Amino acid sequence: MADLTIRNITTVLTMDDGRSELTDCDIRITDGMIAAVGPDLDPMGEVVEAKGCLVTPGLVNTHHHLYQTLTRAVPGGQDALLFGWLKTLYPIWARFGPEEMRISALTGLAELALSGCTLTSDHLYLFPNGARLDDTIDAAREIGMRFHPTRGSMSIGESAGGLPPDSVVEREEDILNDCIRVIDAHHDASEGSMIRVGVAPCSPFSVSRELMRDAALLARDKGVMLHTHLAENDEDIAYSEEMFGCRPGQYAEDLGWTGDDVWHAHCVKLDGAEIDLFARSRTGVAHCPCSNCRLGSGIAPVRAMRDAGVRVGLGVDGSASNDAGNLVAEARQAMLLQRVARGADKMSAREALWIATRGGAEVLGRDDCGQIAVRKRADIAVWDVSGVESAGSWDPAALLLAGPTRVKHLFVEGRQVVRDGYLTTIDLPRVIETQNRLATALAR
Secondary structure, X not given: OOOEEEEEEEEEEOOOOOOOEEEEEEEEEEOOEEEEEEOOOOOOOEEEEOOOEEEEEOEEEOOOOHHHHHHOOOHHHOOOOHHHHHHHHHHHHOOOOHHHHHHHHHHHHHHHHHOOEEEEEEEEOOOHHHXXXXXXXXXXXXXXXXXXXXXEEOOOOHHHOOOOOHHHOOOHHHHHHHHHHHHHHHOOOOOOOOEOOEEEEOOOOOOOHHHHHHHHHHHHHHOOOEEEEEOOOHHHHHHHHHHHOOOHHHHHHHOOOOOOOEEEEEOOOOOHHHHHHHHHHOXXXXXXXXXXXXXXXXXXXXXXXXXXXXEEEEOOOOOOOOOOOOHHHXXXXXXXXXXXXXXXXXXXXXXXXXXHHHHHHHHOOOOOOOOOOOOOEOOEEEEEOOOHHHOOOOOOOOHHHHOOOOOOEEEEOOEEEEEOOEEOXXXXXXXXXXXXXXXXXXXX
């Protein structure tokens, strides 16, 4: 891989262990890694000028459902709570196939990249009409995004008392066998890997207790991470107490779903005991503020989680419950919600950006990403703070207060994925054209 130098950077937020902030410096990249950071470096390879720019680590998205970019703003689900929203969308999703999965993933990944994201997880939990997790993995490889897809699942349909229709659930034996297949085919545990695979039953209300336990055993046997939805809203808590006789945190612990190889999405309704449990066990949380607002789920206790020592990352969640996938805007929303709930001094712009970078990398088990430091992976976002969104700002590092919300340049493993605000790896207008054609067909 060719050398590259980002030169004359106005400000760098490193998110390193000391949270260093640098001015007037350069970054040299070699073989996909950061080789040097400092002033007046001898340029090597291609040179990218960054005067008037803020540089941050690439943002990290810890929860998404990429397939949902085909079902944004569906009228029947626009004003519904979680369970009603799901029941509106399940029949539409049941009509998806491999093309829908791949194109929706390309669209969602493009949107993330343009908002500064270099590493994203994805939670795909339904596989209708021949669709496979491989469809989204192919899309991530095409666009050049570092990817942590999770093989999700649903096994309890309406006929068995579950929420999803029977047409989108699978036999539990088939689920476990396909988890093994995709891990063996795609998972790369090495440092700097572009693809890591996780195991992710959809939620406690769409799979059995046995599948949750078996999934945890399988994941640990294979050395991969575990992911699911947990404690998202009041309905979720009520379901857990009625069906399992305990709160979601206790249910998770009983089935082996706590530990530093586990992260849960949402956790809006965790109580103090559950927060302490997650802190002790090093269990991660994907905070999804816009989706939580959109579905009226509530404000997650992020301040309390962070104060207790819980690892917290950021997630845009699916584009049918957001209905966007802009990760830097998500970070701003996270900051604002904690201020609304706890006070204006309870989350700074820098802390929210830390959650969106280093925090997310820690949740996904990536100590090689999420910071700008020598020997870390060259996943780097360059933000032009000389434009109208930042005009008049006294602090160019306060990205979440004064913009911009679209990245100028983006590098993943040292490869330039966005140049001057445009994707370099795919023909985005053609992808959007195909996306709109497929969405129109689904709406008929």
